[in-house]
Amino acid sequence: xxxxxxxxxxxxxxxxxxxxxxxxxxxxxxxxxxxxxxxxxxxxxxxxxxxxxxxxxxxxxxxxxxxxxxxxxxxxxxxxxxxxxxxxxxxxxxxxxxxxxxxxxxxxxxxxxxxxxxxxxxxxxxxxxxxxxxxxxxxxxxxxxxxx
Amino acid sequence: xxxxxxxxxxxxxxxxxxxxxxxxxxxxxxxxxxxxxxxxxxxxxxxxxxxxxxxxxxxxxxxxxxxxxxxxxxxxxxxxxxxxxxxxxxxxxxxxxxxxxxxxxxxxxxxxxxxxxxxxxxxxxxxxxxxxxxxxxxxxxxxxxxxx
Amino acid sequence: xxxxxxxxxxxxxxxxxxxxxxxxxxxxxxxxxxxxxxxxxxxxxxxxxxxxxxxxxxxxxxxxxxxxxxxxxxxxxxxxxxxxxxxxxxxxxxxxxxxxxxxxxxxxxxxxxxxxxxxxxxxxxxxxxxxxxxxxxxxxxxxxxxxx
Numbered sequence: 001x002x003x004x005x006x007x008x009x010x011x012x013x014x015x016x017x018x019x020x021x022x023x024x025x026x027x028x029x030x031x032x033x034x035x036x037x038x039x040x041x042x043x044x045x046x047x048x049x050x051x052x053x054x055x056x057x058x059x060x061x062x063x064x065x066x067x068x069x070x071x072x073x074x075x076x077x078x079x080x081x082x083x084x085x086x087x088x089x090x091x092x093x094x095x096x097x098x099x100x101x102x103x104x105x106x107x108x109x110x111x112x113x114x115x116x117x118x119x120x121x122x123x124x125x126x127x128x129x130x131x132x133x134x135x136x137x138x139x140x141x142x143x144x145x146x147x148x
Numbered sequence: 149x150x151x152x153x154x155x156x157x158x159x160x161x162x163x164x165x166x167x168x169x170x171x172x173x174x175x176x177x178x179x180x181x182x183x184x185x186x187x188x189x190x191x192x193x194x195x196x197x198x199x200x201x202x203x204x205x206x207x208x209x210x211x212x213x214x215x216x217x218x219x220x221x222x223x224x225x226x227x228x229x230x231x232x233x234x235x236x237x238x239x240x241x242x243x244x245x246x247x248x249x250x251x252x253x254x255x256x257x258x259x260x261x262x263x264x265x266x267x268x269x270x271x272x273x274x275x276x277x278x279x280x281x282x283x284x285x286x287x288x289x290x291x292x293x294x295x296x
Numbered sequence: 297x298x299x300x301x302x303x304x305x306x307x308x309x310x311x312x313x314x315x316x317x318x319x320x321x322x323x324x325x326x327x328x329x330x331x332x333x334x335x336x337x338x339x340x341x342x343x344x345x346x347x348x349x350x351x352x353x354x355x356x357x358x359x360x361x362x363x364x365x366x367x368x369x370x371x372x373x374x375x376x377x378x379x380x381x382x383x384x385x386x387x388x389x390x391x392x393x394x395x396x397x398x399x400x401x402x403x404x405x406x407x408x409x410x411x412x413x414x415x416x417x418x419x420x421x422x423x424x425x426x427x428x429x430x431x432x433x434x435x436x437x438x439x440x441x442x443x444x
Contacts, residue, residue: 273354
């Protein structure tokens with residue numbers, strides 16, 4: 001009986017723990033493909049648990065987006081386009097932290113995506129990958145996953 | 149008894165099928181108002197099924213947005229503004245597919261919207277329409293709808 | 297018995313009412329921090345009610361975003377960057393309403409955010425605040441909150 005309780009609590013903790021993970025970005029502006037980590041977290045989850053997967057990052061200078069990563073240049077182009085639109089070093093917040101451009105980019109892309117979910121699988125399109133866009137790295141970043 | 153089972157399976161399949169539809173964009177950059185199709189899919193759904201509607205497109209060169217369509221020029225202006233900010237033909241991915249600008253625009257707008265839902269009705273504001281923004285058409289595009 | 301019914305209806309109405317509130321923006325382009333109002337709405341809600349909080353605005357010229365507000369200049373920088381990218385007064389819709397830039401900005405930021413929720417608390421990061429971005433104020437704006 002005690003063993004059963006401990007086992008249940010352990011499984012519960014593992015499940016809770018599993019729904020969050022960290023990655024490390026390697027440079028100031030970077031992209032990290034987190035599709036496989038999220039697939040592993042949600043595989044085996046039943047329909048009763050929900051119909052969509054929320055992917056969320058609790059930071060203000062990185063963001064979550066969905067796009068192609070078969071050609072890695074797509075994501076490099078996205079970083080370059082954001083840099084063109086939002087040049088660094090000309091903002092009020094730069095006096096304090098010198099990363100205002102990163103905050104602005106993160107606000108435009110947003111901290112979350114919501115993906116339809118069925119039979120333990122996200123309904124990602126053939127070319128869709130889930131990407132963390134880093135705008136003020138290198139940093140350790142947390143990603144929270146919930147089934148809604 | 150068998151008839152009942154068949155009927156239930158049929159209704160189940162119809163419901164599943166209904167929560168997804170396709171539309172066709174007509175030119176490279178285009179907007180398609182999908183509000184009415186989504187209203188028809190969710191009308192009659194009960195409160196027990198959820199409190200929000202997820203609208204998702206599984207593609208990487210189109211996106212889902214919410215804005216006014218009473219004056220169709222609003223959406224034309226949105227396409228024009230994105231074109232100004234993200235000119236075509238100057239990106240790394242263009243060597244492979246010549247549509248990098250479409251990928252960048254889709255990442256900035258995002259593939260999904262989530263709308264509060266009550267009594268079988270989305271709580272869209274008076275001027276809010278749900279719009280597919282096409283950036284690399286003309287193409288057939290799938291839209292997935294889930295009640296969360 | 298009648299008293300009980302009235303009490304239940306009253307509590308129901310209070311709950312419904314509570315999940316929506318209005319704020320007032322003070323100028324054409326403005327930011328309003330709505331984090332505290334939303335925290336008060338969701339505090340005490342049980343895990344059974346859901347695993348995420350949807351924050352939604354039913355308007356087409358304002359938007360909901362998440363970013364730092366410890367240094368208020370971050371949000372001022374976001375407004376300035378959007379103004380740089382999307383200048384006012386050069387769009388088709390301006391002939392009718394003279395606020396096309398506001399519609400475009402609202403489409404890019406989006407009308408909603410979805411935040412993970414656990415034990416009556418949103419899992420906002422240390423520096424994350426929920427912000428209404430106003431692009432065509434001053435106006436009264438409605439914010440709808442749902443637990444998914």
